[in-house]
Amino acid sequence: MITVYIGPIILGLLLGFVLGTRIRDVPESGLKFNASVYLLFIIVAFIMAYALGPFPYYIDTPFASGFVAAAVGIILGKLTFGRGTKPQKTED
Amino acid sequence: MSTILKIFVFPAALVIMCLGVLTILGGHITPGGGFQGGAMIAAALIFCLIVYGLKDSPFHLSHDFLAAIESIGALIFVFLGIAGLVFSGFYLYNLGVDIYNIVPVAIKNIFDYPDPTHAGILPYLNFAVGLKVMVGLTAVVIAFMGFKEYEKGSNESDDEFEELDEGEVE
Numbered sequence: 001m002i003t004v005y006i007g008p009i010i011l012g013l014l015l016g017f018v019l020g021t022r023i024r025d026v027p028e029s030g031l032k033f034n035a036s037v038y039l040l041f042i043i044v045a046f047i048m049a050y051a052l053g054p055f056p057y058y059i060d061t062p063f064a065s066g067f068v069a070a071a072v073g074i075i076l077g078k079l080t081f082g083r084g085t086k087p088q089k090t091e092d
Numbered sequence: 093m094s095t096i097l098k099i100f101v102f103p104a105a106l107v108i109m110c111l112g113v114l115t116i117l118g119g120h121i122t123p124g125g126g127f128q129g130g131a132m133i134a135a136a137l138i139f140c141l142i143v144y145g146l147k148d149s150p151f152h153l154s155h156d157f158l159a160a161i162e163s164i165g166a167l168i169f170v171f172l173g174i175a176g177l178v179f180s181g182f183y184l185y186n187l188g189v190d191i192y193n194i195v196p197v198a199i200k201n202i203f204d205y206p207d208p209t210h211a212g213i214l215p216y217l218n219f220a221v222g223l224k225v226m227v228g229l230t231a232v233v234i235a236f237m238g239f240k241e242y243e244k245g246s247n248e249s250d251d252e253f254e255e256l257d258e259g260e261v262e
Contacts, residue, residue, distance in 0.1 A: 005206055005207040005208065007205045008117045008207060008215075011117055011215065011219055012113050012114070012117055015113045015133075015219070015222070016109075016110070018161070018223075019109055019133070022151045022152050022157065023151060023152070026147075026148045029144060031099070031148075033150060037102065037103055040103060041107065044107060045107065048107065048110075048111075055114060055118060055122075056114075056121050058207065059208075064114055066113060066117040066118070067110050067111070069113075070109065070113035070114065071106075074106055074109065
């Protein structure tokens, strides 16, 4: 039976969410990071989490749940608040 | 910066951020913690700032955001310290573990960290320190990059003034 510890999942999701909300598309830079980048990121995140194992010294899931929670949090943050294309303001 | 770097750095920064978060979350039982994890997240943000530049960075780090996160980190730390003082009489007492058995069970359950180690407030302190360090280190680099741009702008305006002065003399 798989036991899931909610502590690292909630804190990981929260930190990832905060970071994800800061992502903006900057059209002036000429680069556009579309959905494929995030799809690739989530696949790589799952592979890395599986390679890390049930870090740190947990024996709940076969992958690092905090790592996956942070990745999911970044994607959720990007989808909810990170959709704007506001350019970076360098001075007040 | 080269196009290869511009394509590679953003996804790499996301992965580095996740590793930083994992370092923060494992701080109470593994090497690492709030400072180290926060520094790793800051490194990812700085990586983006260096490669894309301050204006074109995909992470929009406004002054308000940096100030808010820094304040939230400090307030969480102070709140946990004062909570220990209020409920046990000791500043920063680990209410979730309660080794002296002086705290009501309800309070102990509130501050408990739901993982097999039941480390109490330590993971929350790591979280707060992680937020502060992440923002602090990133703000230093943003400030330096901002000064550089300001210096560049002021040099250009000095050149314009010199040209104007020379024109007047002639």
